[in-house]
Amino acid sequence: MSERQILFEHVLEPGTGKAIELLKGQILRIEQVEGGQCADFNCFNLHDYKEFMHCGRTRTVHGFHPSKGTFMWSAPPRERAMLYILEDTVGRNDVLFPRCSAYVYEASYGFSVHTNCHDIQAEAQREYGLTPDDVHDSFNLFMCTGVDQDGHAFMTRQTTKAGDHVDLLALMDVLAVPNVCGADVMRTSNFALKPLKLTVFAATEADLARVPKTPVLRSQRTPKDFRNPTIKADRALRRDSSYRSEFPNTPIRITELPVELSAEEFAAFKAVKRTDIYGEDDAAALRDLLFSWWEERFLHAHAGAPAIESE
Amino acid sequence: MAENVIKLQLNQQQLELLDRTIARGVASDRAALVRLAIREYAAARQAEVTAKPNDLEPKR
Numbered sequence: 122m123s124e125r126q127i128l129f130e131h132v133l134e135p136g137t138g139k140a141i142e143l144l145k146g147q148i149l150r151i152e153q154v155e156g157g158q159c160a161d162f163n164c165f166n167l168h169d170y171k172e173f174m175h176c177g178r179t180r181t182v183h184g185f186h187p188s189k190g191t192f193m194w195s196a197p198p199r200e201r202a203m204l205y206i207l208e209d210t211v212g213r214n215d216v217l218f219p220r221c222s223a224y225v226y227e228a229s230y231g232f233s234v235h236t237n238c239h240d241i242q243a244e245a246q247r248e249y250g251l252t253p254d255d256v257h258d259s260f261n262l263f264m265c266t267g268v269d270q271d272g273h274a275f276m277t278r279q280t281t282k283a284g285d286h287v288d289l290l291a292l293m294d295v296l297a298v299p300n301v302c303g304a305d306v307m308r309t310s311n312f313a314l315k316p317l318k319l320t321v322f323a324a325t326e327a328d329l330a331r332v333p334k335t336p337v338l339r340s341q342r343t344p345k346d347f348r349n350p351t352i353k354a355d356r357a358l359r360r361d362s363s364y365r366s367e368f369p370n371t372p373i374r375i376t377e378l379p380v381e382l383s384a385e386e387f388a389a390f391k392a393v394k395r396t397d398i399y400g401e402d403d404a405a406a407l408r409d410l411l412f413s414w415w416e417e418r419f420l421h422a423h424a425g426a427p428a429i430e431s432e
Numbered sequence: 433m434a435e436n437v438i439k440l441q442l443n444q445q446q447l448e449l450l451d452r453t454i455a456r457g458v459a460s461d462r463a464a465l466v467r468l469a470i471r472e473y474a475a476a477r478q479a480e481v482t483a484k485p486n487d488l489e490p491k492r
Contacts, residue, residue: 370445373443373444375443376441376442376444378441380466380467381436382438382467387436389474390438390470390474392477404439404440408440408441408442411440411450411469413473414469414473415469419453
């Protein structure tokens with residue numbers, strides 16, 4: 122296997138972030154220098170910043186702790202795989218928590234100014250003309266989180282060591298923006314701010330061969346498919362008097378489908394129908410059964426996730 | 433004549449999914465597909481009950 126060529130190296134000092142042009146086929150390594158440091162991460166299509174990484178989509182497809190062998194997806198209606206997590210020596214990342222912000226440190230701790238991921242991201246992204254409103258939901262690398270029995274997200278300390286790293290392979294040209302999480306009065310980074318090392322490599326053929334295939338679908342739309350492809354440049358919202366709605370598949374029309382059931386079939390239906398939800402409404406209960414069956418039989422990926430061919 | 437008729441209320445998108453499923457050869461028509469769903473869904477639930485240990489049964 123050939124060696125990866127190093128293209129760029131940078132140490133992220135505590136309190137800072139860095140916007141990096143990561144081209145398709147390049148790998149960004151985010152590495153612990155001392156250990157115990159969370160990195161927040163944003164990512165934009167380098168040629169169209171309106172396409173950006175979407176934690177909601179990513180956690181739906183890969184769960185709350187995406188790790189090696191998963192993708193970072195862009196938001197609808199693009200929904201493309203932007204980055205592939207090629208390596209992860211820890212396997213504990215987070216897409217539950219938002220970035221920390223100045224508000225958090227003022228409201229909870231009384232700081233008038235404090236390092237925080239939102240402002241660090243905004244400052245790093247400013248190098249490319251983006252505004253604080255463009256910072257998006259953060260993919261939190263090395264952040265140890267979970268959900269308690271009451272449904273609340275929690276964070277705890279991490280056990281990362283020097284040299285632990287995550288390798289992100291760009292599947293399109295992106296602006297990748299990691300930052301050292303600003304939380305030193307929380308458990309996120311074990312109550313201290315430490316540097317992180319960034320390295321950009323050119324991927325080898327072997328690296329590229331490890332990426333599973335993802336589907337290319339008509340529904341992955343880009344501005345050429347938009348009814349309004351123009352980015353709004355002013356801040357106030359004003360109604361377009363020429364607007365006529367064109368919601369897809371509307372109006373929704375209901376058709377009655379009578380289904381004759383034998384005594385045996387009706388007994389089978391009665392044995393499993395959800396009276397707890399639908400009461401005596403057999404039509405609603407049968408519709409539920411029908412599509413629940415369909416999901417069990419034909420839906421092979423979790424929660425509408427795309428079918429991904431594994432290695 | 434079957435003893436029971438249930439009148440499903442389905443929208444055009446739901447019907448499209450049924451029709452695409454039928455086109456795959458799963459069933460001959462919409463009603464047959466629904467009947468197949470009942471049989472298979474009920475059998476799967478029955479299999480779950482059979483596989484699940486009976487918590488009420490005293491441990492030996």
